[in-house]
Amino acid sequence: MLNFSDTIILIPSRLGSTRLNKKPLLKINGIPLIIHVLNCAKSANLNVPIIVATDDHTIANEVKKHEGLVAITSKDHVSGSDRIHEALEKFDPERKYKKIIHLQGDLPNISGNLIKRLATVIQDVSKEIVTVVVKAKPEEFEDNSIVKAAIAFSNLEQNQNEVGNALYFSRACIPTGNSTIWHHIGIYSWQRDTLEKFVKLKPSPLEQSEKLEQLRALEAGIKIHSIVTDEHPIGVDTEQDLKKAENYFKDLV
Numbered sequence: 001m002l003n004f005s006d007t008i009i010l011i012p013s014r015l016g017s018t019r020l021n022k023k024p025l026l027k028i029n030g031i032p033l034i035i036h037v038l039n040c041a042k043s044a045n046l047n048v049p050i051i052v053a054t055d056d057h058t059i060a061n062e063v064k065k066h067e068g069l070v071a072i073t074s075k076d077h078v079s080g081s082d083r084i085h086e087a088l089e090k091f092d093p094e095r096k097y098k099k100i101i102h103l104q105g106d107l108p109n110i111s112g113n114l115i116k117r118l119a120t121v122i123q124d125v126s127k128e129i130v131t132v133v134v135k136a137k138p139e140e141f142e143d144n145s146i147v148k149a150a151i152a153f154s155n156l157e158q159n160q161n162e163v164g165n166a167l168y169f170s171r172a173c174i175p176t177g178n179s180t181i182w183h184h185i186g187i188y189s190w191q192r193d194t195l196e197k198f199v200k201l202k203p204s205p206l207e208q209s210e211k212l213e214q215l216r217a218l219e220a221g222i223k224i225h226s227i228v229t230d231e232h233p234i235g236v237d238t239e240q241d242l243k244k245a246e247n248y249f250k251d252l253v
Contacts, residue, residue: 001090002120003124004046004099004119005011005047005048006048006052006096006097006098006099007046007048007097007098007099007100007101007119007122008048008050008088008091008092008097008099008100008101009041009044009046009048009049009050009051009101009103009106009115010043010051010053010084010087010088010101010102010103011034011037011038011051011052011053011084011103011105012042012054012077012080012083012084012102012104012105013037013052013053013054013056013082013105013113014054014056014059014083014105015033015054015055015056015058015059016056018174019237019238020236020237020239020242022035022058022159022237023106023236024054024056024059024062024105024106024185025058025062026236026242027129028108028223028245028246028249029241029246029249030136031249032062032097032210033082033106033108033117033129033236034052034062034063034105034106035062035063035066035068036057036108036109037103037104037105037106037108037110038052038063038066038068039106040107040109040110040111040112040115040238041101041103041110041112042101042112043111043115044112044113044115044116044119045112046116046119047163048101048119049069049091049097050068050069051069051070051071051087051091051213052068052069052070052071052089052105053070053071053073053083053084053087054070054071054072054073054083055072055073055074055075055077055083055088056177057072059157060072062140065140067082068197069090069091069096071087071242072092073086073087073090074086078203078215079213080104080105081102081195081198081199081213082199083229084100084102084195085195085196085199086205087228088192088195089099090236095192095252096249096252097120097192098121098191098192098193099189099191099194100122100188100189100190100191100195101115101118101119101122101186101187101188101189102138102187102188102189102190103115104186104187104235106235106236106250107138107185107187107233107234107235107236108233108234108236108245109233109234109245109248109249110185110233111231111232111233114132114187114224114229115187115226115235116188116213116229117229118130118187118188118227119189120172120226121163121215121227122189122191123191125191126190127189127223127225128190128191128194128222128223128225129170129189129190129191129194129214129217129222129223129224130163130188130189130222130225130226130227131184131185131186131187131188131189131222131224131225131227132184132185132187132193132226132227132228132229133149133151133165133182133183133184133226133227133228133229134182134183134185134228134229134231134232135180135181135182135183135185135186135230135231136148136181136182137149137173138184138241140181141173142173143181143183144171144172145171145182145237146169146183147169147171147183147185147186147212147227148169148171148172148173148174148181148182148183149166149168149170149172149174149182149184149225150166150167150168150169150182151164151165151167151182151184152164152165152166153228155184156228158226161227162227163225163226163227164225164226164228165215165223165224165225165226166218166223166225167218168214168218169184169210169214169218170210170212171210171211171212171214173175182226182228183232185229185231186214186235189216194217194222197220197222198216198217198220199216201220203216203218204216204219205244206218206219207219209244
């Protein structure tokens with residue numbers, strides 16, 4: 001049986017949003033978005049600390065009301081990875097936790113099973129970063145808000161649990177030809193040493209061009225591995241996404 005005693009879950013959450021004002025606190029079926037994500041993390045049943053990393057005391061108070069743990073971070077972070085790193089340093093200066101699960105604060109229906117799979121694969125110390133992809137829907141191919149990934153798998157048809165190697169991420173439709181178009185789901189598991197190395201790197205040219213921080217890792221020679229899911233979690237970035245999430249949870253009742 002796997003031991004997750006050196007694993008921690010971190011969820012970055014900031015109040016400022018260019019498209020949805022006070023997004024983490026917006027209610028979906030009466031529950032704030034950030035609390036939905038917190039509940040998803042709890043549903044993985046890993047029995048590990050779950051920390052919301054935020055720069056805002058309103059978010060912090062909401063999380064505490066729901067018996068969640070909080071780390072207050074700087075308002076100056078340019079990425080979620082930087083934010084969770086600060087939270088990790090504050091929460092665990094003794095460096096007990098070596099495996100980091102990095103969720104996104106705007107995915108209200110990510111499954112506990114998928115989170116557990118991320119936690120399981122990163123137990124292999126040869127894996128530096130692990131992320132998730134799902135087959136893109138045709139309407140997503142040319143949608144620049146959907147990040148696509150070129151992933152090398154050797155035998156995915158025979159082994160759906162294969163861990164592939166990420167070669168590139170783009171907002172463009174990649175790769176061309178008859179290959180599968182993968183939709184990247186932006187949740188990660190990290191080795192702590194890799195996260196510490198990553199946040200010390202300067203933003204890279206491809207990262208700045210695509211506006212995708214994971215390219216900083218690839219340009220620095222850090223390998224990103226990927227698992228496949230058939231889940232299409234809802235990312236809440238617009239009013240339309242919010243309505244989609246509301247409908248999803250209403251249908252569960």
